[in-house]
Amino acid sequence: MERSFRVVNFAKTAFLSNKHSQTIFSSFFLPENKLKSEYLYEDIFLNTDDDLPDKLCIHHNPPLVSYKKSPVIFNGHYLVLVHGMEGTADSHYIVTLAETALRLGFGVIRMNLRACGFAEELASKPYNAGGSLDLGTVVSYIYNHISKNIILCGYSLSANMVLKYLGEAVRKEVKFFSAVSTPFDLKKGSEFIDSQQGKFYCDFFLRSFRDKLKRGLYSKATPEMRRLGMTAETMFDYDDFFTGPLNGFKGAIDYYKASSCINYIYNIPQQGIIVHADDDPLVPSALFESIDWRRLPNISPILTRGGGHVAFLAKRSHELPDGRWLNNTLLQYFAEKIGIYK
Numbered sequence: 001m002e003r004s005f006r007v008v009n010f011a012k013t014a015f016l017s018n019k020h021s022q023t024i025f026s027s028f029f030l031p032e033n034k035l036k037s038e039y040l041y042e043d044i045f046l047n048t049d050d051d052l053p054d055k056l057c058i059h060h061n062p063p064l065v066s067y068k069k070s071p072v073i074f075n076g077h078y079l080v081l082v083h084g085m086e087g088t089a090d091s092h093y094i095v096t097l098a099e100t101a102l103r104l105g106f107g108v109i110r111m112n113l114r115a116c117g118f119a120e121e122l123a124s125k126p127y128n129a130g131g132s133l134d135l136g137t138v139v140s141y142i143y144n145h146i147s148k149n150i151i152l153c154g155y156s157l158s159a160n161m162v163l164k165y166l167g168e169a170v171r172k173e174v175k176f177f178s179a180v181s182t183p184f185d186l187k188k189g190s191e192f193i194d195s196q197q198g199k200f201y202c203d204f205f206l207r208s209f210r211d212k213l214k215r216g217l218y219s220k221a222t223p224e225m226r227r228l229g230m231t232a233e234t235m236f237d238y239d240d241f242f243t244g245p246l247n248g249f250k251g252a253i254d255y256y257k258a259s260s261c262i263n264y265i266y267n268i269p270q271q272g273i274i275v276h277a278d279d280d281p282l283v284p285s286a287l288f289e290s291i292d293w294r295r296l297p298n299i300s301p302i303l304t305r306g307g308g309h310v311a312f313l314a315k316r317s318h319e320l321p322d323g324r325w326l327n328n329t330l331l332q333y334f335a336e337k338i339g340i341y342k
Helices: 017-026 092-103 115-123 131-145 156-166 186-193 197-212 222-233 235-246 251-257 285-289 325-338
Strands: 006-008 042-048 056-060 078-082 108-109 150-155 174-180 269-275 299-304
Touching: 017 092, 042 115, 042 131, 056 115, 056 131, 056 299, 078 092, 078 131, 078 156, 092 108, 092 325, 108 131, 131 150, 131 156, 150 156, 156 174, 156 269, 174 325, 186 197, 186 235, 186 251, 197 222, 197 235, 222 235, 235 251, 269 325, 285 299, 285 325, 299 325
Parallel strands: 006 299, 078 108, 078 150, 150 174, 174 269, 269 299
Antiparallel strands: 042 056, 056 108
């Protein structure tokens, strides 16, 4: 069968040649975050569009030319960056792309998912992979108050969220999009991370979940939900006992079925780029390859040889001085789409 996606190999350094070193490196050696020290910014808090007193926090970095001399003019577009599971708007992949994008003439919004980052204690329930309502709240605010030209960028869990959001209804506010390391099918993704292959990462996330419960977050959770969440030993059980019910689902199966972007992706009209690594240690590449990309001619799918999960770190070169292959690939794609590619 003719391959319906592009396969890319990029040069890696010797110590970042395997999937785990790729995935973990930037979490231990965090890049410097200059977005609040060397760039103009504002923190914006938004009410959620449900019957809860929760708030969402987004960080706004306006285009450079709006407040200081810059050799690059504003290209008229804003990137809206959304982090993955247990990340924040300050996650390494968000910060590095944001700074590079600002230097290329974009404006940038970094979104914290519900109960993450600055809004961690301002939410009565946690985020979930199908959180279209929260994403829509942020997109609508940006469209009405900041920019009519929105490029939506999701990573990992939020990549699923972005694809679901774009495929479930007409979203005229969004021009282009990207999705990186997408789980696609949440049930199959849960089965993989709960297997021996994913145990290291599953344990990491469960520890993070328990820490939030110990600190008393999520006022909407009942004592029984908290007890079950604290004792969950798999991702499925945590979603079945806690994430699902707290977000209005009957349990994990109901949550996964309603939220998996594989049920919506074929309805997406926007042009976008989707990137996945063939050695992703959290989301098997078989999920990426199961998509019939021939039915999605408006999307540019790329499967890389190596790169881990939301990493794609390359050997530094003249073309890639920071070694961040993913950032370069996404920004080049967007630049071509909006007509500023050089």
